[in-house]
Amino acid sequence: MALQVGDKIPFFTAIDSNGNSFEVRDYIGQPMVIYFYPKDDTPGCTIQACTFRDQYEDFKTLGAEVIGISSDSLSSHKKFASRYKLPFILLSDTNKKIRTAFGVPNDFLGLLPGRATYVIDKNGIVQFVFDSTLAKIHITKALKVLKTF
Template identity: 85%
Template sequence: MALKIGDKIPSFTSIDSKGDSFEIKDYLGKPLVIYFYPKDDTPGCTIQACTFRDKYEDFKSLGAEVIGISSDSLSSHQKFASRYKLPFILLSDFDKKIRTQFGVPNDFLGLIPGRATYVIDKNGLVQLIFDSTSAKIHIEKALEILKRM
């Protein structure tokens, strides 16, 4: 079942692009921008990641942390983060468990993992769900809602 505005985000763990264990509970207490994307090093996903990178200080100034999630491997995330100097957290969701917990829909007849952004308040409640194939708009929408929180 997909998350809705006002829902509490599910508890989850993963491995980040540095190879460290990640637990979402360690990040609750501050705003979060969690974005799901289809695949490292593809045109749209690279544009999205680089736009988050370029606006990262804007997110940090609003007290928020950015977390990107895809089903790519740890080594793929490491190369992607290094190549584009991504300063935020990338998580590997190789079994698509986190994507399923959030209820992120697939795109293009269900063949490609969907692109969705969630803005979470400091209490772990969903304040925005933005589901669009347009990569750049996700950043604008997330900043807009964070400024109002």
């Protein structure tokens, strides 16, 4: 079942693009924007990542950390982050356990991994869910919600 506003996020661990272990529980206490995207280096995903990059300081000013998650490999994330100078965390979810725990739906008749953004408050509670194939809108919507905290 998909996470909804008011739900507590599931605790998970993953490997980030630098090869470090990431535990979401270490980020409880600050707001988070967790976004799931289909694939590194595809047009929509690159636009979305670069828009998060370009507005990353706005997220940091609001005390939030941005975390991007896809099923791409660690090496793919490393290249993607380096190529586009992405300052935020990218996590590899190759077995799709995190995607499944959040209940992110697939897009395009179930053929592609879905694109969804979750805004999480400092207590680990989902305050906003946005599921859309329109990549750039996720950033604007997430910032608007964070400003209400």
